[in-house]
Amino acid sequence: MARAVSTRRKVVFTILAWSVALLLFFPILYTVITSVKTEGEAISGFSLIPSFTFENYVEVQTQRDYWRPFTNSVVLSLLSTFVALVIAVPAAWAMAFSPTPRTKDILMWMLSTKMMPAVAVLVPIYLLFRDWGLLDTRTGLTFMLTMINLPIVVWMLYTYFREIPGEILEAARMDGATLWGEIAYVLTPMAIPGIASTMLLNIILAWNESFWTIRLTTTNSAPLTAFIASFSSPQGLFWAKLSAASTLAIAPILIMGWFSQKQLVRGLTFGAVK
Numbered sequence: 001m002a003r004a005v006s007t008r009r010k011v012v013f014t015i016l017a018w019s020v021a022l023l024l025f026f027p028i029l030y031t032v033i034t035s036v037k038t039e040g041e042a043i044s045g046f047s048l049i050p051s052f053t054f055e056n057y058v059e060v061q062t063q064r065d066y067w068r069p070f071t072n073s074v075v076l077s078l079l080s081t082f083v084a085l086v087i088a089v090p091a092a093w094a095m096a097f098s099p100t101p102r103t104k105d106i107l108m109w110m111l112s113t114k115m116m117p118a119v120a121v122l123v124p125i126y127l128l129f130r131d132w133g134l135l136d137t138r139t140g141l142t143f144m145l146t147m148i149n150l151p152i153v154v155w156m157l158y159t160y161f162r163e164i165p166g167e168i169l170e171a172a173r174m175d176g177a178t179l180w181g182e183i184a185y186v187l188t189p190m191a192i193p194g195i196a197s198t199m200l201l202n203i204i205l206a207w208n209e210s211f212w213t214i215r216l217t218t219t220n221s222a223p224l225t226a227f228i229a230s231f232s233s234p235q236g237l238f239w240a241k242l243s244a245a246s247t248l249a250i251a252p253i254l255i256m257g258w259f260s261q262k263q264l265v266r267g268l269t270f271g272a273v274k
Contacts, residue, residue, distance in 0.1 A: 028250070034243035042239035056244035064241075066248060069227035073249075075138060076223055077206040080145035081199055084153045087146070089195070092157035093183055097166055107158065110151040118148075118211050129216055138221045141213060145206045152205070153198055160194030161187070200260050207253045224249035 034042050035057070037050040060066050095103050125144075126135075134140030164187065172186045188195065210225035217226050228249055231242040 031243045031246050035247045037240050039240045056240045060244045069222050069224045072221050073207055073223035076141050077203045079142045080206045081202040083146045084150050084202055088153040088157050091154050092161050095158050096161035114151055136217045136220045141221055144212050145209060149202050149205050153202055156198045160191055164190055204253055
């Protein structure tokens with residue numbers, strides 16, 4: 001009897017899990033389907049049967065200069081991730097291995113900045129970028145993407161570093177390792193899995209950021225998120241072309257996330273109660 005109840009429970013939870021997964025995946029599927037429709041079919045109503053035309057992809061890549069925002073997205077994601085790691089690794093090391101009574105408060109304060117509505121600081125940040133000549137520049141966007149994702153990067157690395165035995169670092173100090181030698185040659189190699197997970201998550205967050213990229217760029221440094229927004233015009237929304245641009249924008253990061261899902265899950269759950 002107990003085995004039958006357990007089997008039914010597993011079946012119910014499996015069906016529920018698949019239902020939730022399909023519900024979450026359906027918007028992506030419908031975007032792909034809409035991208036191979038004509039504009040007339042796209043605005044005519046809900047339909048899962050497209051005409052399989054690829055003219056939208058051709059126009060997105062040729063007439064709309066797709067490759068410039070794609071290059072910007074790659075450069076901004078990688079560069080902001082690199083800068084964030086350069087700042088976060090020493091910060092997380094200090095908090096994990098040389099904590100103070102205020103370490104927990106500092107971590108919570110850093111995380112609380114992610115809870116603030118971005119629009120609340122839009123005007124002062126825009127004015128600063130304007131006065132410093134950072135509007136529509138890769139330098140400005142790299143700085144912005146680094147700062148908004150830095151709290152999460154520090155938190156993840158701090159959680160991972162806490163799992164590394166401090167005795168190993170003490171042994172390195174006894175052998176004459178300097179501060180930076182300890183971080184570069186002892187801590188970093190041991191923390192490669194956690195750093196890789198953090199790096200992947202930061203790339204995804206930077207790639208998907210739209211609020212600041214749309215408002216701080218126009219053409220030169222506009223990434224794919226701003227490129228997608230450009231399909232909204234006074235003439236209306238071009239749904240088929242918008243879907244094609246969205247598909248091309250999410251495909252690289254979706255593929256990367258699929259192949260690195262184990263590392264992402266491990267990094268997000270590391271340090272949790274197993």
